[in-house]
Amino acid sequence: MTPTLVPGRPGWVGGPTAQADEDAGRARDWAEIQERMLVPLYEAVYERLDVGAATRLLALGCGAGLALLLAAARGAAVTGVDRDEWRLALARDRLPAHAAARLARGGAGAAADPAASAFTVVTAFDPFAPAAGRVAELTAAARLARRGAAVVVAGWGPPERCATAGVLGAAADAAGRDDLEGLCRAAGLRPDGGGRVRCPFGYADLDSAVRGLLASGLFDAAIAATDRVQTEKELTEALHPFLAQDGTVRMENVLRYVIART
Template identity: 60%
Template sequence: MTPTLVRHHRYTDSYTDSSADASAPAGAGIRARDWAEIQERMLAPLYEAVYDRLEVGTATRMLSLGCGSGLALLIAASRGARVTGVDTDRERLALARERLLPDPGPGAPSGRPGPERARLVIGGPAAAGEAEGPYNLLTSFDPIGCAAGDSEGLTPALESAVPLAARGATVVLTGWGPPERCATAAVLRVAARLAGPSRAPRSGGWRAARRDDLEDVASRAGLRPDGSGRVSCPFGYADLDSAVRGLLSTGLFDAALRATDRTRVEDEVTEALHPYRRPDGTVWMPNVFRYLVCVA
């Protein structure tokens, strides 16, 4: 299983964004790298649990909505699945391309899936089309339930994706578990407080996950629930700096960054993380995530 305690990665000067407005979120390239190298792997236990339950393998033709930088696709492809990922974030998708598609140049690393088993498409599900027959697995691994409007926003994507799937295909939705089971919820409340009550509901600011978030999405998309599960996904970081960078890469603090300045957000997140700091300087926050298995 992919480890969730990550070492801080220092970047070269090519990723420095010294000209950025201090009140704006970090540059897209920096944040995409932080997500891919620090934060994304925290959800690896969720991906693995879903794939184990569904016996993902060579017979699987998967379409991943909001595939990001591609770790979930890479894990599925390593099990023999044929995978297609769609995302509107060009920076994250570029990193997914590095992971999944081999460099044709000399000395290219081996062992990546390649174009015969992996496809990446910028845009929404409609841009993906069918690949070698209809998909039999649709996944949405971007956890819903912690940003205002995220569950409602997923419905149109599902409505576009379902027609690309075979009759009776499996659809997997994922979300945050109950706030009382997620230590990170205490830190994410900083995002809501700094964004202000008048801003967060309209701008994707943090909100507490609700028990029926996933079921509500399934109902709106016309999907039939067929089982669910909970997975422990602790967030572990080598130090406070890595924790702050990883958390800010999620996008859940964007409303707070727009409402105030980056320095204040980073300082307050750092303060909120102190209860989860261990004597050796690492940061450890237990969390539970949910997944809902549906039939299209």
Template identity: 55%
Template structure:
């Protein structure tokens, strides 16, 4: 499937503006798991692949799954192995599976490829009162999702992930690339989001949105 021009523009805004906002979350998870040489990491809904690049920079062998063609194309431009669906179990299973904003069906399909005792990381928005992004969804029940998938709990954590933008235009473009907003009328969506962001503008024109994200680590049985 060839990405539409609109989808490609939105994907590029994600890759160029928004994706880096989650680096503190990615790094906190990799630090905690001590991801490094010899580890095999599978990233679900990996977007344009920044989380995979960070793991690869630590020496891990990485594979991603991204169902949106425009984002998958950008990840492949970064010379990453990114699939459209969960891979079939291989001779050597994965050591770490990450699902930043987990989708139960995709998670279930991917678990067969993780070694026994391997780490499964689920992450999502933190408490609503600790997130300032307009329209941020209620946090997923990560503990319930892990239990429902038959995983053994092995810890959790919270990470401060502020969304900072040089100006209001960048903030609007970055946030609209997240998929949180209805884009059937892009001009109206931009106008409404810009109005909601005005309280977060600083004197120099930059926009600052403090947020907390939460992650759960579980183990396969």
């Protein structure tokens, strides 16, 4: 079935500015370094929900499209929305060349299509997503879903089993580490199970680890408050306990997901 990304503004590429270059580079770091760390989560959820040819999936915060690609490979019809236009450009490149991808920078409302049937699965996979606004996003997505559809929300697992959350510190708390069920209920959804998935984060070296985690966007406030150099320095220090003798970095994590029903 045809993967779809919702259309966006013309001229999304922006100008040849330093900020545009930085945003584009961060999107590439997300796609090339960080996003793949979440594959065990994607696959576990798709297997549990039997995602396949009968599935019409909406991915909130679809990022650079890896989760969409995996769902499409199972035969699902997929729609992705994201507020980062640079990630969406990479998502378009990742989808099959014959798929007429449409791109948009937006939230769930951008996925509305009166001509299409309601979604049967909605995913909000990104554990780095800020908690602020998540309820409104889930509420809007639920309106586009079929009655009884599965809405999946993911987040950090128990602190003692989630090394990366400790490295992120207050930033992980801001992303909403704990009450996924509460988020669902606040959005008018009915929690209906869930699970935990082992998602180790492994990097070739400290530089890759820093770049991957900075690409999450969780450190933007720290960079604005101080500067990038200072933020990178502090993040590098926090990662040192996970540095192996061969120079690689590995953090063991368990991520949680909740399945709710519309």
